[in-house]
Amino acid sequence: GDSVTQMEGPVTLSEEAFLTINCTYTATGYPSLFWYVQYPGEGLQLLLKATKADDKGSNKGFEATYRKETTSFHLEKGSVQVSDSAVYFCALNSGNTPLVFGKGTRLSVIA
Amino acid sequence: SQTIHQWPATLVQPVGSPLSLECTVEGTSNPNLYWYRQAAGRGLQLLFYSVGIGQISSEVPQNLSASRPQDRQFILSSKKLLLSDSGFYLCAWSVQTYGGYTFGSGTRLTVV
Numbered sequence: 001g002d003s004v005t006q007m008e009g010p011v012t013l014s015e016e017a018f019l020t021i022n023c024t025y026t027a028t029g030y031p032s033l034f035w036y037v038q039y040p041g042e043g044l045q046l047l048l049k050a051t052k053a054d055d056k057g058s059n060k061g062f063e064a065t066y067r068k069e070t071t072s073f074h075l076e077k078g079s080v081q082v083s084d085s086a087v088y089f090c091a092l093n094s095g096n097t098p099l100v101f102g103k104g105t106r107l108s109v110i111a
Numbered sequence: 112s113q114t115i116h117q118w119p120a121t122l123v124q125p126v127g128s129p130l131s132l133e134c135t136v137e138g139t140s141n142p143n144l145y146w147y148r149q150a151a152g153r154g155l156q157l158l159f160y161s162v163g164i165g166q167i168s169s170e171v172p173q174n175l176s177a178s179r180p181q182d183r184q185f186i187l188s189s190k191k192l193l194l195s196d197s198g199f200y201l202c203a204w205s206v207q208t209y210g211g212y213t214f215g216s217g218t219r220l221t222v223v
């Protein structure tokens with residue numbers, strides 16, 4: 001079945017550092033790919049998405065490019081802020097299957 | 112605009128007690144509805160989803176059940192809670208199965 005693998009956390013960075021959170025996937029067909037963010041004590045919010053190969057999703061300074069050749073959708077941000085501290089989830093769905101999530105990566109940004 | 116409500120926000124229940132968590136969606140018709148559970152260190156696990164009234168798909172066999180008595184209402188239940196049922200339960204909805212979901216604010220359940 002479909003699956004998502006993302007890098008283990010926690011990730012701790014200083015403010016203004018560059019962020020990369022790796023995500024790779026296994027799926028039949030042509031999935032849509034998503035990044036969700038969960039701030040402490042809250043539900044998940046959609047951060048960005050890409051629906052076809054080579055699409056780049058972007059939002060709030062975060063970016064991710066759908067790479068079909070490497071089955072990857074890595075999340076990047078050039079300069080993180082303390083307010084970016086959260087858990088980040090990579091997810092996919094294809095066909096009529098519900099969203100499948102990775103295990104999440106906790107990011108802590110220190111001032 | 113569409114909104115999703117989940118309640119209660121937190122719940123502490125003894126082992127063996129029943130459970131009922133409710134989720135409602137406003138501002139849309141015939142949504143797809145989902146229950147996920149987030150347990151420490153285990154990411155998000157899909158428990159149930161529904162594409163219409165009375166239609167429930169179960170992803171993981173366990174002592175939980177779900178029902179959809181109305182178009183925009185999704186209920187998660189248990190007759191007897193186990194310690195392992197503790198976790199953060201999230202309801203979500205989507206227009207189609209294929210695409211992004213909107214999540215509720217979650218219910219943190221602690222079984223003691």
